[in-house]
Each structure stands twice: as C-alpha cells, then as structure tokens.
Amino acid sequence: MNLQRPSYGELLKLKRWNTPTIYNGWEAITEHDITTGFNQEETRDYMPQMGPMTGYAVTVQIEPGNPAHPRSNPKAWSEYRDYVASRPGPKIVVVQDLDAPRVIGAFWGEVNSNIHRALGCIGTITDGAIRDLDEMTNAGFKAIARRLCVGHAYSTPVRWGCEVEVFGCTVRPGQLIHADKHGFIVIPQEDERRLLEAVRFMDDNECDTLIPAARSAPGKSAGELLQAIDAAGGEFGLRTKQAYRKSGEW
Numbered sequence: 001m002n003l004q005r006p007s008y009g010e011l012l013k014l015k016r017w018n019t020p021t022i023y024n025g026w027e028a029i030t031e032h033d034i035t036t037g038f039n040q041e042e043t044r045d046y047m048p049q050m051g052p053m054t055g056y057a058v059t060v061q062i063e064p065g066n067p068a069h070p071r072s073n074p075k076a077w078s079e080y081r082d083y084v085a086s087r088p089g090p091k092i093v094v095v096q097d098l099d100a101p102r103v104i105g106a107f108w109g110e111v112n113s114n115i116h117r118a119l120g121c122i123g124t125i126t127d128g129a130i131r132d133l134d135e136m137t138n139a140g141f142k143a144i145a146r147r148l149c150v151g152h153a154y155s156t157p158v159r160w161g162c163e164v165e166v167f168g169c170t171v172r173p174g175q176l177i178h179a180d181k182h183g184f185i186v187i188p189q190e191d192e193r194r195l196l197e198a199v200r201f202m203d204d205n206e207c208d209t210l211i212p213a214a215r216s217a218p219g220k221s222a223g224e225l226l227q228a229i230d231a232a233g234g235e236f237g238l239r240t241k242q243a244y245r246k247s248g249e250w
Contacts, residue, residue, distance in 0.1 A: 003189055006176070010196050011090065014054045014178060017199055022178045023185050024206075025199030028244045030191050038185040040168030043125070045181035046133055047142045052180040053123045055090035058083070059173050060160040062128065063098040064105030064153035073156075080157035081119065089120035092179065094171045096164035097128025103146055105153025110135035117141050125177070125184055127166040144179055201243055209236040 006014070014022065019038075027034050060080060063069060069076070084091070093116060095107050108124060110132040116124075123142030129149030130136060136143055163172050169186060171177070176187040187195060213232035217225050 004193060005189075006192055006196065008090070011054050013196055014199065015052050017203065018052060019178050019180045019182045019185055021203055022187075022195070022199055024202040025195055025197075026185065026187060026191060028202055028240055029194045029198045030188065032188055032191075036169075037188070038169060039166070039183040041127075043144050043167055043183050044146070045142075045144050045179075046130060046148075047123075047137055048181040050123075050137075050140075050142045052178060053092060053142050054176070054178045055092040055122050056088060057094045057171050057173055057175045057177055057186070058087050058091050058121070058160075059094045059096070059162055059164045059171060060107075061096045061098055061158045061162065061164060062107050062155055063158055064107070064128070064155040065099040065102075067154045069158050070154055070156045076157045080160045081115070083160050084116065084119050084121065087174070089122075091116075091119070091121040092177050093121050093124040093126075094164055094166055094177070095124060095126035095128060096166050097126060097146075098158070100127045100146065103129045103149060105129070105151050105155045106131040106149040107152070107155045108132075108136065108141075108143060108145070109152065110139070113139045113141035113143075123179070125166055125171075125179055142179075144184065198244070202240070205236055205239050209233070209239070 023038065097103060106129040107126060108130040113136040117139050125144045127146050129147050130143045130145045131149050133148060161173050163170060171186055176192050178185050178187070209232040210229070213228045216228060220228070
C-alpha cells in the first residue's frame with residue numbers, strides 16, 4: 001500500500017486533541033473493528049504534563065531477565081540504533097518486554113532516552129519499566145509504561161523492526177500512533193489521510209449538539225432536559241451519517 005501520509009504539520013494538529021477524541025474521529029471513518037487497535041490493558045503516562053504524542057512506530061523486543069542476550073549479540077545496541085536512525089520521524093519507540101508482567105529491568109533511563117531523542121524519537125510505549133523519571137522528563141522524552149524500576153538488569157535489544165504486542169495491542173513498524181494519559185491508538189494506514197478532518201468534524205459535532213443540550217439544564221424540568229438531549233442525540237447521529245454514511249449509534 002503506497003498512500004500519502006500526514007504531513008508533519010498535520011501530526012502537530014492531531015496533538016491538539018486527546019486520544020479519546022482521536023478515537024472518535026477514527027471510529028467515524030474506519031471499516032475496521034472499532035473494538036481493536038488500542039490498548040486493552042491499563043497503561044500509565046509518566047509525563048502527562050507533556051500532553052499527547054503522535055508519531056510513527058519503531059519496534060523492539062527486550063528480555064532484561066535473560067543474561068544470554070547481551071552475550072549472544074554484542075553488537076545488538078549498535079545494530080538496533082542503526083535501525084532507529086533509518087526510520088522516518090517523528091518516532092515513538094514501542095517496546096515489548098518479554099519478561100512482562102514480571103518486569104525485572106528497565107530499557108529506558110536517562111542515557112537511552114537522550115540517545116533516542118537525538119535519533120528523532122519523541123517518546124515510548126512499553127509494557128516494561130522505566131527509570132530516571134526526572135531525567136527522562138528533562139530530556140523531553142515521554143513515556144507510557146507499566147511501572148518504574150531501579151535497575152536495567154540485562155536490558156538489550158533482542159529483535160527489532162518486528163511486530164510487537166504491548167498492553168494487549170499489536171503494533172507493526174511504521175504505524176501511526178496517538179497516545180496520552182488515557183492510553184494509545186494505532187491508526188491503520190488507509191485511515192490516516194482522513195483522520196484529521198474526521199477528528200475536527202466529530203469534535204465540532206459534539207460541541208454543536210449533545211454538549212450544549214446537556215449544559216442547558218438550568219430552568220428546565222427533567223422531562224424538558226431529556227427531550228432536548230434526545231433531540232440533540234438524533235441531530236448528532238444524523239450529521240455523522242450524512243458526513244460518513246455510516247450507521248449505528250454514537
């Protein structure tokens with residue numbers, strides 16, 4: 001599939017919304033199963049003050065509890081960094097920890113986050129651990145992770161540029177990701193070009209219909225309020241179907 005991808009400016013505009021709003025836009029346009037494509041397990045955003053991040057996945061698997069990996073490929077770090085440097089950005093590093101859920105060591109800390117920042121990476125999603133939280137924040141490297149950890153153990157890249165699974169969601173290299181304190185969503189490439197317009201539309205649709213109806217309660221009886229909300233819900237659904245010719249409830 002050779003589709004034009006969003007420009008850097010469009011990615012910056014997608015950062016202006018939270019990840020649930022991105023999901024709302026994606027839901028309106030996609031032909032994929034809307035119960036998939038995002039984390040199925042709880043995540044934790046360790047830098048919520050940085051706001052959302054959006055970028056393209058670079059992927060790696062690690063197993064810090066296994067001392068054989070550093071011995072089996074002493075050049076793994078250099079080879080992995082060559083891979084990261086070769087991919088277009090902005091990049092989000094998606095790390096599958098093969099020790100999980102019994103996390104033993106951290107792939108991320110002050111040094112690794114600074115190196116990846118220099119290679120065009122803006123943050124990570126990992127079902128493993130991070131450490132040096134303040135120093136990672138100072139590097140401007142956002143982390144969504146399972147937990148904090150003291151040591152790195154035998155942390156080294158094991159496989160990279162491969163399909164990974166984190167927090168119950170499959171991620172392939174190069175996929176567009178949007179992530180924040182709520183979790184993350186992976187956008188199918190065929191949905192990328194229409195995503196920004198759909199997010200804008202759905203956000204405007206909510207603000208023009210359901211939200212004003214819900215906030216118009218003062219001075220109305222319960223019956224009048226419910227009638228107004230029902231009418232707004234109908235208008236919301238009609239506008240969505242007219243724009244995207246999809247059926248169902250929103």
